[in-house]
Amino acid sequence: MQISDTQKRFIRRWGEMGTRWGIARSTAMVHGYLYLCREAVNAEDICSALELARSNVSTSLKELEQFRLVERESKAGDRRTFYVAVSDVWEMARRILEERRRRETEGAVAAVNECLLAAKEEGDTFTATRMEAMQELLSTAENVADAARRYPTSLFRKAALMGGKLLGLIAKL
């Protein structure tokens, strides 16, 4: 797909943002491009539109699939793979947050627990207490994420748009 200068600018901005989110610039750019495409496109198309190496695009697509931000599609009589981005921004945000949470807390509870047990063993109550608090935080984060996975995206949109009002409600519970 041909892209206009405006689209190019958007994609570049999106790429910059990605780097701040711990996503490689080219990966975010590939995502930005797919987000602006009307229909599924193939890898070669992405390469020429963004002037990136084919290998780089391949790696980026794999990464985006891990985030579940793009899906593969196949066309009859064409052996190439086509890709589309999740077009609903709320679903997009949700999946990004979910994958980031996973990457960022992966194994953390276990690691802290290991230290916590050692601290208790040694009778170091102060350290144990601090570690316990940290563990409670981490495991709660995991629980919230687990629970969130069971609800539809529309709920997040609703919750986010309520914004502050929601917190006001909780305060009254």
Next chain:
Amino acid sequence: MQISDTQKRFIRRWGEMGTRWGIARSTAMVHGYLYLCREAVNAEDICSALELARSNVSTSLKELEQFRLVERESKAGDRRTFYVAVSDVWEMARRILEERRRRETEGAVAAVNECLLAAKEEGDTFTATRMEAMQELLSTAENVADAARRYPTSLFRKAALMGGKLLGLIAKL
């Protein structure tokens, strides 16, 4: 302050986690150390405990102050600065999320808006619609963050511990 092997292990783990959160390992380690300290400690103390260069500790403390995770303290008859970490883990999480959100969406709304206006100008409706959705998402994120800043930490702990139940409640609204 002298630290035990268990504390060392915890600090190292915490440092590793930091890198996944986009925080330099030594910065996260300094924070981990302060979190385990009973009282305020000075920079030199941090250096010897963690075997880091003085300059590195200085930079790390500055970074942690930006996150509002550590506070300065001064002791009578001592010209050195002493540092303490926020000890409440919920307040800690809150401040980390707030600063990350700030860094990660800083200027994003404006950047997308700029592209959006151009797309409208060019009469590219499809692109404009997609950009508009993206902008709605980003500005909602900012609004939620703004609203969150006005509520006490205890509320977040409450909300997080309610976890899934809370989402169930929203579904019924």
Next chain:
DNA sequence: TTCATATTTCTGAAATGAGAGAAATTAATA
């Protein structure tokens, strides 16, 4: 103001990460 000490900024080296191109692998068609 001068001296001593605490702290920050600058600079360069080492480690890490991103991305291009080549090589290898996979898959479809004849």
Next chain:
DNA sequence: TATTAATTTCTCTCATTTCAGAAATATGAA
């Protein structure tokens, strides 16, 4: 099965980031 196109993995280079040590700056006491 052989051939060719599509995709992925490997490797090397270049850019970025982290961090130590040096130099500069700031701060408090005499």
